[in-house]
Each structure stands twice: as structure tokens, then as C-alpha cells.
Amino acid sequence: MCTGNGDGSKGSNPPSKKSHRVNLDWREFRANLFAHEQAEKAESDAHSQTGTPQExxxxxxxxAHPIPVPETGCVLVATEKLDGVRTFERTVVLLLRSGTRQPQEGPFGVVINRPLNKNIRHMKPTNTELATTFADCSLHFGGPLDASMFLLKSGEKKLKEFEEVIPGLSFGAGNSLDDAGALVRAGVVKPQDFRFFVGYAGWQVDQLREEIESDYWYVAACSSNLICGGSSDSSSESLWEEILQQMGGHYSELSRKPKQDM
Structure with a gap:
């Protein structure tokens, strides 16, 4: 599995083993604030209409809730403008790094709702770890750029070998496979804790900002349970709808629209 950048792409380079750790899930605190604000607004609206307060x-x-700008660990949810664009139609991209202003350090992530319905062994990998330790792990389409990555449900373990995206979820690339295999053999993690991706999605900072401003992507923060909870290919395929429904309002309405009506 290749770990190089796609020729001529605008995306950032695949990750190094440099660590950007998240020590506290402050995202949940923010989500509580957002939910409280929405509840207060709904209560105010309901009280003005019926005179009865809402709990x-x-x-x-x-x-899941919308956020104004991308951040590491957020998701990009494809809007109706990407319907008909086969690569990104109704995809959810987990942003592994939000990027910097440096040309080679733009934002990148992986599509997390496109299972390939194949195991690694079906690809006849030449890498020893992939051919043995991870042979029965499922493969997912991660994006159009040429590199392979994996996500690891690390729980409360702090694994210095990998980069934490959100609490309980880390990622690595091809150059981390030996470390991943060693942790499995040591009993620290299990093969089923990994999810492997063929390809990734990457942008220059301004490129992603322009796509968001042009309404190609909704930007959202999601719970770890929502991102990591899909235990089957079918549940990950429904993630686009589930995130939009959790976001509520007009996002929820969009999740129920058939493609041909957009």
C-alpha cells in the first residue's frame, strides 16, 4: 500500500509521526453549551406560542452540531452541491489535521463512510503486517489522493506511536504499520480496533476554505461515539444521514431528501 502523495495533487503530504495530542475532550463541553443554547431558543419559541415551557x-x-471553521477532528459533510460528484457524493470526511499556512501542510482527512466491502487479504498485500496481522481487517475508500492510512480506536490509552485526532481515536500511515503490529502482538490493541483506508483527501488551506464558503461542505463537530460507533459497513454507510439528523433543523431535512430532488 503506497504512502506517497499523489502526483500533481493540491493536497498536503501524508502525516509524519509528529504528535499533536488532544488531552481533554473539550468538544463535549462545547456541545453541551450548543445544546443548551438551542434548547433555550426552542423553549423561548415554544413559550411564546403556547405559554408552556419546554424541558x-x-x-x-x-x-453533532455545526461549527464555523474546520478544526482537527471535525467532519466535513458533503452538501447537495456534491451530488453527482462520484468521489465525494454524500461523503463524511474526518479531518485528521486542520493544516497550516505552509503549502505542504494543508488540511487532510479520510472519508469514513465508504466501505469497500473487502478485507485486506483480498488486495494481496506485500507488506508483512498487512498480510498477516491485519489480513482480516476491512478496507475503506479514504479519498482520491495516493496514500493509505488507518484509524485506531485507542480508548483511554495514550499511544505515543500514533497521532490522536479526538479522544479515543488516533491515526497512522504506512510508516506506522510496524508499530501497529507490535502493539497487537503485545496485546495492547486488537486488529479489530483498526480501520484501514485506501487513499485520503487533502486540500490547501485556502482551497478548503473556498469550498466551504461555496457551500460544498458543512463543517460539524461530532461525538466520538458517532464517529467510532459504526461496527459494520452498513452503519458507516448511513453516517451521512445520521450526522445531518443529529445536527437538526434544515440539516435534518436535507438528510431525508432523495438525490434526484436536489
């Missing part, structure tokens, strides 16, 4: 609901295990 606010506690934040569940699965949540």
Missing part, C-alpha cells in the same frame, strides 16, 4: 434534553452519546 431541555441531556446530551446523548451521539451528538
Amino acid at each position: 431541555s434534553k441531556p446530551l446523548g452519546l451521539k451528538w
Whole structure:
């Protein structure tokens, strides 16, 4: 599996083993604030219409809400403008790094709702770890750029070998496979904790900003449970709809529209 950048692409280089760790899931605190604000608004609207106050609901295990700008660990949710664009139609991209102003350090991530319905062994890998330790792991389409990556559900473990994206979820690339195999053999993690991706998605900073401003992507923060909770290919395929429904409002309405009506 290749770990180089695609020729002529505008995307950033694949990740190094440099660490950008997340020590606290402050995202949940922010989500609670957002949910509280939405509940207050709904209560105000309901009270003005019916005179009856509405009770606010506690934040569940699965949540998603819009955010104004991309950040590491957020998701990019394809809008209706990408319907008909085969590569990104109704995709959810997990942003592994939000990027910098440096040309070779733009934002990049992987599509997390496009299972290929194949295991690694079907690809006849030449890498020893892929051919043995991870042979039965499922493969997913990660994006159009030429590199392979993996996500690892690390739970509360702090694994210095990989880069944490959100609490409980780390990522690595082809140059981290030996470390990944060693951790499996040591019993620290299991093969089923990994999700492997063929390709990735990358942008220059201004390029992604322009695509968001042109309404090609919704930017959202999601719970770890929502991102990592898909235990089957079918559940990951429905992630686009589920995130939009969790975001509520007009996002939820979009999730129910058939493609031909857009």
C-alpha cells in the first residue's frame, strides 16, 4: 500500500509521526453549551406560542452540531452541491489535521463512510503486517489522493506511536504499520480496533476554505461515539444521514431528501 502523495495533487503530504495530542475532550463541553443554547431558543419559541415551557434534553452519546471553521477532528459533510460528484457524493470526511499556512501542510482527512466491502487479504498485500496481522481487517475508500492510512480506536490509552485526532481515536500511515503490529502482538490493541483506508483527501488551506464558503461542505463537530460507533459497513454507510439528523433543523431535512430532488 503506497504512502506517497499523489502526483500533481493540491493536497498536503501524508502525516509524519509528529504528535499533536488532544488531552481533554473539550468538544463535549462545547456541545453541551450548543445544546443548551438551542434548547433555550426552542423553549423561548415554544413559550411564546403556547405559554408552556419546554424541558431541555441531556446530551446523548451521539451528538453533532455545526461549527464555523474546520478544526482537527471535525467532519466535513458533503452538501447537495456534491451530488453527482462520484468521489465525494454524500461523503463524511474526518479531518485528521486542520493544516497550516505552509503549502505542504494543508488540511487532510479520510472519508469514513465508504466501505469497500473487502478485507485486506483480498488486495494481496506485500507488506508483512498487512498480510498477516491485519489480513482480516476491512478496507475503506479514504479519498482520491495516493496514500493509505488507518484509524485506531485507542480508548483511554495514550499511544505515543500514533497521532490522536479526538479522544479515543488516533491515526497512522504506512510508516506506522510496524508499530501497529507490535502493539497487537503485545496485546495492547486488537486488529479489530483498526480501520484501514485506501487513499485520503487533502486540500490547501485556502482551497478548503473556498469550498466551504461555496457551500460544498458543512463543517460539524461530532461525538466520538458517532464517529467510532459504526461496527459494520452498513452503519458507516448511513453516517451521512445520521450526522445531518443529529445536527437538526434544515440539516435534518436535507438528510431525508432523495438525490434526484436536489
